[in-house]
Amino acid sequence: MTTPPAPSGVSPKTIERAIGALLKWRAAKSETQKPQLLESDEFVYLILTLKKIPQKGVSRVNPYKVSLPNPLINPQNDNSELCLIIDDRPKSGLTKDAAQKKIQNDNIPISKIIKLSKLKTDYRPFEAKRKLCDSYDMFFADRRVIPLLPKMLGKQFFKKKKIPVAVDLKHKNWKEQIDKACGSGLLFLSTGTCSVVKVGRVSMGKEEMVNNVVAAINEIAEIVPRKWGGIRSLHLKLLESLALPLYEALPDFKLKIEGVREEKKEEETEKETVKEEKVGKKKGRIHEIRYLDDIVNDDEIELKSDDSDEDIASDNEDNEGEKGIGELDVKKRKKGDKGKVEKRAKAKKEDGVKERKKVKKIKNEDSVTPKKGKKDQLPLKKMKAKLK
Numbered sequence: 001m002t003t004p005p006a007p008s009g010v011s012p013k014t015i016e017r018a019i020g021a022l023l024k025w026r027a028a029k030s031e032t033q034k035p036q037l038l039e040s041d042e043f044v045y046l047i048l049t050l051k052k053i054p055q056k057g058v059s060r061v062n063p064y065k066v067s068l069p070n071p072l073i074n075p076q077n078d079n080s081e082l083c084l085i086i087d088d089r090p091k092s093g094l095t096k097d098a099a100q101k102k103i104q105n106d107n108i109p110i111s112k113i114i115k116l117s118k119l120k121t122d123y124r125p126f127e128a129k130r131k132l133c134d135s136y137d138m139f140f141a142d143r144r145v146i147p148l149l150p151k152m153l154g155k156q157f158f159k160k161k162k163i164p165v166a167v168d169l170k171h172k173n174w175k176e177q178i179d180k181a182c183g184s185g186l187l188f189l190s191t192g193t194c195s196v197v198k199v200g201r202v203s204m205g206k207e208e209m210v211n212n213v214v215a216a217i218n219e220i221a222e223i224v225p226r227k228w229g230g231i232r233s234l235h236l237k238l239l240e241s242l243a244l245p246l247y248e249a250l251p252d253f254k255l256k257i258e259g260v261r262e263e264k265k266e267e268e269t270e271k272e273t274v275k276e277e278k279v280g281k282k283k284g285r286i287h288e289i290r291y292l293d294d295i296v297n298d299d300e301i302e303l304k305s306d307d308s309d310e311d312i313a314s315d316n317e318d319n320e321g322e323k324g325i326g327e328l329d330v331k332k333r334k335k336g337d338k339g340k341v342e343k344r345a346k347a348k349k350e351d352g353v354k355e356r357k358k359v360k361k362i363k364n365e366d367s368v369t370p371k372k373g374k375k376d377q378l379p380l381k382k383m384k385a386k387l388k
Contacts, residue, residue, distance in 0.1 A: 043239070045237050067180075082140065087142045116148070129153060133153075
């Protein structure tokens with residue numbers, strides 16, 4: 001067969017080296033293991049890793065069929081068995097007898113037909129589902145039944161990558177659809193970035209496996225969004241072996257630089273916020289000290305004014321560091337003392353004037369007898385006592 005063109009991102013030499021290393025590893029492992037009656041034919045897997053998770057339109061339940069030059073399953077040459085699940089509901093208009101006649105007439109390599117109703121009843125237990133999964137190499141199902149199968153089949157089919165391939169049984173080209181599915185690898189683009197495709201068998205020759213890998217990489221690069229720009233890496237492996245790298249995309253330096261810049265901006269903003277918080281705390285303390293000077297009651301000033309000059313001097317000595325505050329207190333106290341002294345002098349003068357007036361009245365009214373009222377008698381007695 002004609003060899004497919006080499007992929008732009010992977011050289012055929014790296015693929016040959018990887019396949020050779022896998023075959024050597026398998027031969028070394030088979031020597032240590034016990035000999036088996038039937039030699040198991042392993043698949044060769046191509047692991048695809050994308051840069052981004054595919055969108056809903058790209059990721060779907062039905063797989064993408066990656067055409068391979070050397071088919072993985074060839075029922076006519078090897079002993080592989082295929083199973084077909086049909087829709088036997090009354091609306092479908094298809095019965096098991098009609099499906100068997102169609103398979104025999106067209107020489108389709110289907111070895112087992114299972115009805116949907118039988119799948120619901122006979123294959124409910126987990127062991128029955130596991131045996132069904134292991135007994136056939138590939139499964140096909142009517143397109144109308146595909147949405148119902150995940151719950152009926154269970155996890156075992158998904159783990160072993162034996163999910164039934166959709167076939168449109170309304171059309172008459174059953175054989176073409178089944179032959180195309182047997183000769184191609186199935187690419188399931190799920191909700192993650194990693195996907196696995198079967199690209200070969202160990203029983204194949206080395207050149208056949210290399211051709212299959214090259215063809216699969218070329219077609220996958222066309223299916224994947226952004227083509228080679230969306231592929232991060234490609235690896236090749238067996239079921240239990242290590243994954244050998246075939247292709248690794250260079251990191252996007254622009255994204256890294258932008259990420260570093262964003263981190264630096266975040267750090268700068270955090271530092272600025274911390275500084276603003278510290279300045280705010282300091283300003284709050286200064287305001288508190290200023291308000292302590294303003295909040296002074298008049299009663300406190302009057303109490304301080306009654307103190308002696310020695311107390312005032314001692315207060316001024318204690319407040320030498322705060323000159324403005326001490327000077328204000330001293331001035332207030334001096335003003336209060338002067339005002340009280342002047343008030344007392346005025347009160348004494350007024351008392352002296354009143355006493356002189358009363359003395360004159362008493363001298364003029366010596367002949368007059370005082371009244372019996374207590375209010376008039378008491379002041380006269382006090383005045384006479386003062387004159388004596």
